[in-house]
Amino acid sequence: MIRECTEKDFETLYTIINDSARAYKGVIPADRWNEPYMSREYLRHELEAGVIFWGYETAGKIIGIVGIQDVHDVTLIRHAYVATSFQGQGIGGKLIAHLKMLAIRPTLVGTWAAAGWAVRFYEKHGFRTVTWEEKERLLRKYWSIPERQTETSVVLADRRWFESQR
Numbered sequence: 001m002i003r004e005c006t007e008k009d010f011e012t013l014y015t016i017i018n019d020s021a022r023a024y025k026g027v028i029p030a031d032r033w034n035e036p037y038m039s040r041e042y043l044r045h046e047l048e049a050g051v052i053f054w055g056y057e058t059a060g061k062i063i064g065i066v067g068i069q070d071v072h073d074v075t076l077i078r079h080a081y082v083a084t085s086f087q088g089q090g091i092g093g094k095l096i097a098h099l100k101m102l103a104i105r106p107t108l109v110g111t112w113a114a115a116g117w118a119v120r121f122y123e124k125h126g127f128r129t130v131t132w133e134e135k136e137r138l139l140r141k142y143w144s145i146p147e148r149q150t151e152t153s154v155v156l157a158d159r160r161w162f163e164s165q166r
Helices: 007-024 040-049 093-102 116-124 133-144 147-151 159-164
Strands: 002-004 052-058 061-071 072-082 109-114 151-158
Touching: 002 093, 007 040, 007 052, 007 061, 007 072, 040 093, 040 133, 052 093, 061 093, 072 093, 093 116, 109 116, 109 133, 109 159, 116 159, 147 151
Parallel strands: 072 109
Antiparallel strands: 002 052, 052 061, 061 072, 109 151
């Protein structure tokens, strides 16, 4: 079952994000890695900034999460993670499909350029990488991230975004 997460799920969100994000260690630039990857304070900041998390729940336990955030004229997919012991079972794909049904605006997702598995995941679910020039513009317009993260990230967009650029 996919459901909107609540304040009661905060520790679960924190745990899943930091469990799953261990895959980035040694892959993303060392100066962008933190331990934990996402602090409780930053997670709280994301929630206060309007990121709404959805969770995939089975047997009463959330095992996968993904956030969605409307910014200006687009929807951003934010912080998509599945607990490591449940990866490879299609949970992330079900969460992305659910968010694609909710989104009525063109949808963008940013991820680390070095995380090839993440880029391939989004491509498998209908997103395409934008040009380097567009990536630079989009990250500065829609995200609030450090310059170093902008340099080392990619942006993928859905069909609606590409159609809106014609």
